[in-house]
Amino acid sequence: MINMSTRLTSIAAAAAIVLGGTLSISTAVAVDAKVLEEGKTLAFKRKDGNCLACHVIEGGEAAGNIGPPLMMMKIRYPDKAVLRAQIWDSSVRNAETAMPLFGKYGILSESDLDKVVEYIHTL
Amino acid sequence: MNMKKMTAMLCLGAIVAIAGQSVFAAEKQAAPKAEAADKAAAKSPESSGDNAAAEAAIAAAESARKKAASVDGEWRDTGKMIKKAQAALKAGDSAKAIKLAKKAEKQGKLGYEQAQAQQTLKMPSYLKY
Amino acid sequence: MKNLPGKLLLLSVVAAIAATAQAASEQPTPERDKEVFENRFKERFPDVAREEFANGVYAIDPIGRESWEAIEEFPPYELFIDDGKEMWDAPFANGKTYKDCFADGPGIAHKYPHWDKEQGMVMTLPLALNQCRESQGEKPLKYKKGSINNILSYIAMESRGEVTNVVIPEDDPRALDAYEKGKKFYYTRRGQLNFACAACHVQNPGMKIRSDMLSPALGQTTHFPVYRSKWGTIGTLHRRFTGCNKQVRAKPFKAQGEEYRNLEYFLTYMSNGLTLNGPGARK
CATH class of the missing domain: 1.10.760.10 (Cytochrome c-like domain)
Structure with a gap:
């Protein structure tokens, strides 16, 4: 049921965006194991997401602690879009953030950022 | 935008959503458009011969880099990207040159904006004055 | 009488506005900057004696300190x-x-x-x-x-045993200007990763980035030049500045150019009173 309602919300969101004339879908990938695996790789790699520099993640080694551990993400971010926005530009919610602006400053491409969001949201 | 196109896009949106892809955030707009443009440039058949466009893109990138540098806001890799773009152009790959130059131009603009936004020093709140 | 509370309120509002206006028009003095700066570290590391900050991250990292002390027995410098x-x-x-x-x-x-x-x-x-x-x-x-x-x-x-004592002479306003520029540099976010020097070394000292502990800004200038295991050799303070800027993906400035010299002026002033203990050894 949770899945179903998420899907419905997504459909609504997609429709709204299309009707608003600002379609923003880059690639039509399914959230399958491959996407999650790619997201994880991007999240762990130093040159890409490097989330482990500051966040503890289950299964990640040598993690830092500048930011909070990435866990219970579905509870903390019921809306995936909010999580995405936070990773895209964390300074919107906190001007004094120590987190890089992964989307706004192009550290991750939009499609890579999508994959990272998918993975982080499973934590 | 015509009706047919819109319907097609709506369908695409729905398919993607059903597949579970996340769709969101107004911020997303700008960048994917740029990416799409890059892809178009890469695929366009005449682009490999389009040296003038590549030269223009490199010039635009260089001026954005200089503008960022003028306010001490230049990023580390911007100059390198421009050099790579120039090398790609020399090697005849103008599509790659344009892609790199666009990326560099974006960095130049962002670095400039980043510095300009902090023109006046604002002490962080964790320092208790 | 009925109006008194209202008048009092008005009065205090006026006073508050005046105070704010004054604060806004006047830059804090370097002395005040230093006081606030030191308080930050006192608050964050209440058990660490002030003099200890001359030992950099090892003032706050007991595990790292052990291997550092072992290294210091046969100093690589x-x-x-x-x-x-x-x-x-x-x-x-x-x-x-x-x-x-x-x-x-x-x-x-x-x-x-x-x-x-x-x-x-x-x-x-x-x-x-x-x-x-x-x-x-x-x-x-x-x-x-x-x-x-x-x-x-x-x-x-x-020079070991001498004490950091940077002076900002009052008879030349350009000196204060150089200090202010160095200070602005330290608190300005730069690079693709959008970090200010202060984000790591004032906001988050003691926290870990991967397995490395972030050093406190207080005491950062006492031990140069420094032998860094990462470099496999010894390097200057401005080499270290260059490395930090590159790490946040900002284009570094010229060693001994105006930007880094002003930065050194500010940062060393913040460590006034700490004993010089260079050359140093760090990870």
Whole structure:
């Protein structure tokens, strides 16, 4: 049921965006194991997401602690879009953030950022 | 935008959503458009011969880099990207040159904006004055 | 009587506005900056004695400290000190030596950086050494790597025990301006990763980035030049600045250029009162 309602919300969101004339879908990938695996790789790699520099993640080694551990993400971010926005530009919610602006400053491409969001949201 | 196109896009949106892809955030707009443009440039058949466009893109990138540098806001890799773009152009790959130059131009603009936004020093709140 | 509370409120609002206006129009003094800066570290590390901050991250990292103390038993910078002494003593082509430029040398590290009124700029030790060389007809040394670190190591060793004491002279407003520029540099976010120096070393010291603990800004200037295991050799303060800027993906500035000299002026001022203990050894 949770899945179903998420899907419905997504459909609504997609429709709204299309009707608003600002379609923003880059690639039509399914959230399958491959996407999650790619997201994880991007999240762990130093040159890409490097989330482990500051966040503890289950299964990640040598993690830092500048930011909070990435866990219970579905509870903390019921809306995936909010999580995405936070990773895209964390300074919107906190001007004094120590987190890089992964989307706004192009550290991750939009499609890579999508994959990272998918993975982080499973934590 | 015509009706047919819109319907097609709506369908695409729905398919993607059903597949579970996340769709969101107004911020997303700008960048994917740029990416799409890059892809178009890469695929366009005449682009490999389009040296003038590549030269223009490199010039635009260089001026954005200089503008960022003028306010001490230049990023580390911007100059390198421009050099790579120039090398790609020399090697005849103008599509790659344009892609790199666009990326560099974006960095130049962002670095400039980043510095300009902090023109006046604002002490962080964790320092208790 | 009915109006009294209202009037009082009005009065306090006016007073508050006036106070804010005053605060906004006046930059805090360097003394005030330093007080607030030190309080930050006192608050964050209440059990660490002030003098301990001269030991950098090892003041707050007991595990790292153990291996650091072991390294200090056979200091990796010793050879550089010996080579530096040779440089200090060896005559230039014209027969003169460094001593002819620095009569009170070699223990002079605590006199830098200082405001040079005549040249209208912050004078650092490496820059002064090169100005000396050039005045004696010698080629200047490179500012980040290489033999400048030898003579800096010798001078640092000879200056151990002296106390950081950067002065911002009041008779030249340009000195305060240089300090303010250095301060602005330290608190300005830069690079693709959008970090200010302060984000790591004032906001988050003691936290870990991967497995490395972030060092406190207080005390960051006492131990240069520094032997870094990561470099496998010894390097200058401005080399370290360069590395930090690159790490946040900002284009680094020129070693001994105005930006880094002003930064050094501010940052060293923040450590006033701490004992010099260079050369140092770090991860």
